[in-house]
Amino acid sequence: MARRKIWSYAYKGNKEYVWSDKVDKERLFFIWEAIKIRKENPQEFSTLTFMSTQFNKNKRSELIPVKKSKTAFFRYKSESMPSSESQDSDSELISHETAILVLSEMSVVKFQEGNTLYEIEFDKIKKDDLKIRFENGATYYPDLMGFFSKPEELAKRWGGKVAIEVKVTHECSYEKIKDFEDHNIPIIEVRLSDKLRLRSEINNTDIDESDMERYYHLLHSKFSKVVYMKVLSNPVMLKEHNSILLEKNKEIFELNNKIIYCKNELENEISKNKVHNIKIEKLEKSISVFKENIPRLKKFIDDGKTEKDKTLKALHEEKDINKSLEKKILHLESTNYEYENLSFIQRLKRLF
Numbered sequence: 001m002a003r004r005k006i007w008s009y010a011y012k013g014n015k016e017y018v019w020s021d022k023v024d025k026e027r028l029f030f031i032w033e034a035i036k037i038r039k040e041n042p043q044e045f046s047t048l049t050f051m052s053t054q055f056n057k058n059k060r061s062e063l064i065p066v067k068k069s070k071t072a073f074f075r076y077k078s079e080s081m082p083s084s085e086s087q088d089s090d091s092e093l094i095s096h097e098t099a100i101l102v103l104s105e106m107s108v109v110k111f112q113e114g115n116t117l118y119e120i121e122f123d124k125i126k127k128d129d130l131k132i133r134f135e136n137g138a139t140y141y142p143d144l145m146g147f148f149s150k151p152e153e154l155a156k157r158w159g160g161k162v163a164i165e166v167k168v169t170h171e172c173s174y175e176k177i178k179d180f181e182d183h184n185i186p187i188i189e190v191r192l193s194d195k196l197r198l199r200s201e202i203n204n205t206d207i208d209e210s211d212m213e214r215y216y217h218l219l220h221s222k223f224s225k226v227v228y229m230k231v232l233s234n235p236v237m238l239k240e241h242n243s244i245l246l247e248k249n250k251e252i253f254e255l256n257n258k259i260i261y262c263k264n265e266l267e268n269e270i271s272k273n274k275v276h277n278i279k280i281e282k283l284e285k286s287i288s289v290f291k292e293n294i295p296r297l298k299k300f301i302d303d304g305k306t307e308k309d310k311t312l313k314a315l316h317e318e319k320d321i322n323k324s325l326e327k328k329i330l331h332l333e334s335t336n337y338e339y340e341n342l343s344f345i346q347r348l349k350r351l352f
Contacts, residue, residue: 004073006031006097006212008050008063018048028053030101030216031072032209034065050074053128069206073097094212095197099166099190100127100143102219103227111188111229120162121150138179142187158186159237167191172232180233187233196222 009026011017020027029050038045050063052074063074071094103109104127111118126145133139142163149155163180165172167189180187198215200207 004071004092004094004097005052005063005075006073006094007053007101008034008074009053009060010034010048010050012047012049015049017051030213031065031074032212032216034074035067035072035209038065052076055129059129067209070200070204071207072209072212093168093201094207094215095192095201096143096166096168098198098212098216098219099192099196099223102216102223103164103166103190104144105220106223109223110226111190112226113229113231118154119151120146120148120154122146122148125164132185134179134183136179138175140176140179157236159184161185163187163233165189165232168197177232181235184235184237185233186231186235189230189232190227191230 008029008031009017010029018027018029019025029048034045034048034050037048050065051060052063054060062077064077066073066075073094104125106122106125108119108121111120124147126147127143130142130145131139132142143166144164146162146164147160148162149160163185165187172187172189177187194202196219198207198211199205200211
């Protein structure tokens with residue numbers, strides 16, 4: 001299945017590529033621009049030769065703008081397609097190729113997976129010359145390869161690079177994911193839901209270049225806010241792995257020291273507890289003895305109270321007797337006083 005490319009370079013008769021002063025490099029022609037030029041300015045169109053966009057000019061091939069009722073794309077003039085092109089089924093879809101184009105033009109992408117946000121500042125995103133061949137003989141063509149240095153932590157983990165796959169209908173194969181992870185190449189999968197696809201493509205209706213251009217701007221607007229994705233391959237670079245390992249070993253060392261400290265503290269507490277337990281045992285024994293003596297002490301107290309009551313009663317009785325005797329003594333003393341003051345004759349009268 002040939003890839004439906006929707007961008008190209010172009011040169012004029014003198015074979016000098018059309019230059020863009022805005023980005024200071026060769027101008028990129030979109031398929032809808034080429035079709036519009038052919039319609040509105042055939043003379044200018046005749047001066048343009050459209051070419052593929054490999055970095056090496058010697059590897060570029062001539063392209064022909066093709067407009068059909070339900071699609072539009074650049075096809076290779078030659079029957080043979082360069083081996084640096086992806087040939088999966090999604091590469092035939094305009095939605096797929098437009099998403100690749102839009103992502104390639106972004107310098108900062110806010111990727112989101114679940115609740116995790118990856119705001120990546122790209123130094124460069126390649127959309128051409130992406131053939132990757134591993135030593136096991138497997139050959140792959142990622143949709144995009146991004147190179148970045150921020151965020152620093154993620155750049156260290158992934159080695160400052162990430163493959164970006166745009167999924168419409170065709171999923172990334174298990175073998176590809178495994179090969180990339182085994183070779184320390186992370187993969188981000190950007191899924192285009194039906195809501196983000198070109199409507200005419202889903203409905204299988206006719207399309208014109210204005211539909212494609214509007215769709216291109218729509219994706220730019222959507223992707224500038226957030227790009228939902230899934231991390232398929234999440235390797236750790238050896239250098240970063242060693243750094244993480246060193247940090248973890250440091251944490252383990254600190255934890256071991258903390259464990260030793262805690263063990264010493266535990267032993268100290270255990271020793272203190274032993275002393276406390278001995279004291280508690282003594283106190284419990286004293287309390288037990290005290291509890292055993294409570295009935296005897298209670299009886300002793302009760303007997304003491306009874307004896308006290310008896311003594312108080314006897315004391316009151318003795319006080320009453322003493323008061324009676326004191327009255328008698330006072331009476332006798334008074335009588336005696338009167339008698340002593342009587343004359344002899346008065347005393348005789350008392351006797352008779």
